[in-house]
Amino acid sequence: MRLSKRGEYGLRAMIDLATWEGGSPIVQIKDIAEREHIPAKFLEQILLTLKNAGLLHSKMGVGGGYYLAKTPDQISLGQIVRTLDGPLAPVRCVSQMAYEPCGCPDEQTCGLRMVMFDVRSAISDVLDTTSLADVALRMESGGA
Amino acid sequence: MRLSKRGEYGLRAMIDLATWEGGSPIVQIKDIAEREHIPAKFLEQILLTLKNAGLLHSKMGVGGGYYLAKTPDQISLGQIVRTLDGPLAPVRCVSQMAYEPCGCPDEQTCGLRMVMFDVRSAISDVLDTTSLADVALRMESGGA
DNA sequence: CATAAAATCTACAGACATAATAGAGTTTAT
DNA sequence: ATAAACTCTATTATGTCTGTAGATTTTATG
Numbered sequence: 001m002r003l004s005k006r007g008e009y010g011l012r013a014m015i016d017l018a019t020w021e022g023g024s025p026i027v028q029i030k031d032i033a034e035r036e037h038i039p040a041k042f043l044e045q046i047l048l049t050l051k052n053a054g055l056l057h058s059k060m061g062v063g064g065g066y067y068l069a070k071t072p073d074q075i076s077l078g079q080i081v082r083t084l085d086g087p088l089a090p091v092r093c094v095s096q097m098a099y100e101p102c103g104c105p106d107e108q109t110c111g112l113r114m115v116m117f118d119v120r121s122a123i124s125d126v127l128d129t130t131s132l133a134d135v136a137l138r139m140e141s142g143g144a
Numbered sequence: 145m146r147l148s149k150r151g152e153y154g155l156r157a158m159i160d161l162a163t164w165e166g167g168s169p170i171v172q173i174k175d176i177a178e179r180e181h182i183p184a185k186f187l188e189q190i191l192l193t194l195k196n197a198g199l200l201h202s203k204m205g206v207g208g209g210y211y212l213a214k215t216p217d218q219i220s221l222g223q224i225v226r227t228l229d230g231p232l233a234p235v236r237c238v239s240q241m242a243y244e245p246c247g248c249p250d251e252q253t254c255g256l257r258m259v260m261f262d263v264r265s266a267i268s269d270v271l272d273t274t275s276l277a278d279v280a281l282r283m284e285s286g287g288a
Numbered sequence: 289c290a291t292a293a294a295a296t297c298t299a300c301a302g303a304c305a306t307a308a309t310a311g312a313g314t315t316t317a318t
Numbered sequence: 319a320t321a322a323a324c325t326c327t328a329t330t331a332t333g334t335c336t337g338t339a340g341a342t343t344t345t346a347t348g
Contacts (some may be wrong), residue, residue, distance in 0.1 A: 001145060003234040013254045042308055060315025062322045077259060090147040103205050111279040113220060122266035135255040186337055205345025206293045
């Protein structure tokens with residue numbers, strides 16, 4: 001049930017971009033890497049993936065960098081995690097975004113599937129309803 | 145966020161043991177393997193792990209097999225998953241059973257940690273409050 | 289006692305995923 | 319022209335996952 005480093009770094013970087021008050025909204029890879037203690041070349045790949053998923057925009061060349069593709073309240077943590085770590089569902093037969101049959105004779109009466117459906121819902125209830133703006137707010141107010 | 149095959153097979157086997165009505169409560173590896181379509185030698189390791197964790201008892205020799213160490217209502221799915229797949233927490237800094245610091249400068253104000261704490265709670269709210277007896281009940285009543 | 293059924297234990301192997309690292313290429317401001 | 323910055327592809331090292339193999343121990347039973 002664990003989040004990969006890729007997912008963790010990606011979330012940290014996006015939260016950094018949503019909360020960084022250092023002036024312009026455009027930020028360089030190496031600055032995020034330094035602030036968040038992430039290997040720069042690894043972060044490079046991660047941000048590129050997030051860009052290709054439409055969550056980030058970028059500007060090349062001198063003075064370039066990354067910035068959020070939408071306002072922080074429009075980007076959910078669920079989108080970020082799915083982009084970097086794949087489906088939230090513990091088993092694919094309860095995935096909304098990437099369903100696959102899991103081979104049990106009858107999915108309607110499969111006990112495992114019923115419970116895993118609940119787990120999937122519980123996870124997505126948190127990650128899909130929490131935006132970067134929500135995270136920023138909680139950080140300011142010290143974690144309510 | 146996914147459940148390993150080991151975890152899936154272990155859960156299926158435990159649910160099988162909790163619901164099997166074929167006569168005696170003691171069941172052989174190969175019977176479970178056949179019913180649940182699990183490679184027998186792999187299941188062997190899994191059941192041994194569950195036994196060493198105190199969730200199963202066994203009897204060697206002719207007429208032997210495995211049986212639940214407690215009644216189905218006393219075994220939660222959380223115990224099974226933790227035994228086979230490790231901590232439920234997405235990141236170790238929010239794990240109850242296996243806490244480790246994750247290196248953020250201040251855990252109290254770490255946005256990622258706040259959210260992952262909620263995810264951990266959501267997962268354990270499902271898995272730690274659902275027993276094998278609960279699963280058996282839902283299977284009979286067709287999934288409420 | 290011999291035999292077969294069954295769990296126990298250890299080792300290993302192949303495939304895949306993870307977590308990076310490397311380096312060449314492209315775009316852009318100055 | 320130069321340097322800053324993103325882009326893209328490949329490669330590597332490590333580990334985990336999934337499973338297989340085989341030898342060992344325990345026990346019921348004829």
